[in-house]
Amino acid sequence: MSSRTPIMAGNWKMNLNHLEAISHVQKLAFTLDEKDYEGTEVVVLPPFTDLRSVQSLVNGDKLKIGFGAQDISVHDSGAYTGEVSGPMLAKLNCSYAVVGHSERRQYHGEDEAVCNAKVKAAFRNDIVPILCVGEGLDVRKAGNQVPHTLAQVDGALEGVPAEQAERLVIAYEPVWAIGTGEVATPEDAQEVCGAIRGRLAELYGQDVADKVRIQYGGSVKGDNVNAIMSQPDVDGALVGGASLNTEEFARIVRFRDQ
Numbered sequence: 533m534s535s536r537t538p539i540m541a542g543n544w545k546m547n548l549n550h551l552e553a554i555s556h557v558q559k560l561a562f563t564l565d566e567k568d569y570e571g572t573e574v575v576v577l578p579p580f581t582d583l584r585s586v587q588s589l590v591n592g593d594k595l596k597i598g599f600g601a602q603d604i605s606v607h608d609s610g611a612y613t614g615e616v617s618g619p620m621l622a623k624l625n626c627s628y629a630v631v632g633h634s635e636r637r638q639y640h641g642e643d644e645a646v647c648n649a650k651v652k653a654a655f656r657n658d659i660v661p662i663l664c665v666g667e668g669l670d671v672r673k674a675g676n677q678v679p680h681t682l683a684q685v686d687g688a689l690e691g692v693p694a695e696q697a698e699r700l701v702i703a704y705e706p707v708w709a710i711g712t713g714e715v716a717t718p719e720d721a722q723e724v725c726g727a728i729r730g731r732l733a734e735l736y737g738q739d740v741a742d743k744v745r746i747q748y749g750g751s752v753k754g755d756n757v758n759a760i761m762s763q764p765d766v767d768g769a770l771v772g773g774a775s776l777n778t779e780e781f782a783r784i785v786r787f788r789d790q
């Protein structure tokens with residue numbers, strides 16, 4: 533039995549303005565019971581413009597919901613128009629920052645070097661990166677999902693020391709399963725999540741590998757979460773669409789009851 537605490541994170545993507553964010557987090561807090569937070573970490577990842585509102589609500593009402601950003605600049609300050617830095621996110625008490633989401637890779641050309649710099653920027657500011665990796669459909673069809681994903685892990689973690697790496701969250705998100713309703717089978721998820729943990733053991737030793745939480749992401753819903761979470765190397769879910777529906781996200785948090 534793993535000692536890792538499962539982490540259920542809702543990536544809202546570019547949805548919900550700051551007023552809707554307040555209402556959404558309040559509703560989530562009302563929906564979840566005390567026991568739902570026992571043994572499961574609940575996190576929301578709103579757009580940048582919502583973070584101050586979410587922080588005020590979470591900190592003011594002492595909610596047990598964690599929060600973080602969907603991206604982070606590689607720079608800590610300077611003439612980088614439109615960027616949001618690690619120190620700014622840290623000042624907002626962000627615990628997490630998503631790095632290398634496939635939508636950033638696809639639409640903003642983020643490569644391994646950028647992901648590596650963002651992982652380092654996050655750790656430099658005491659923010660835990662949620663590093664997203666995973667293959668597209670062509671790679672999956674060719675059967676190359678494991679080497680493809682491990683190359684992404686290697687690139688993003690170059691020069692990251694073990695004492696930082698052990699705090700990492702890695703999200704395995706097969707691109708073909710994101711927002712498509714096409715969820716990977718539990719065995720598909722385990723194959724790659726297990727391989728990621730194996731690579732972490734090679735890079736950092738088994739002790740570190742055993743501490744890193746590895747999420748699955750891609751069309752996770754209340755109906756499929758339990759089977760995915762039953763896999764030994766899956767420690768949570770990075771949830772897109774279903775995290776915008778409070779009842780559905782609460783079901784995912786309560787994966788043991790589904």
Ligand SMILES: O=C[C@H](O)COP(=O)(O)O
Binds near residue numbers: 772
């Ligand atoms: O970050 C979340 C993933 O991209 C999954 O999105 P999805 O649950 O809408 O498929």
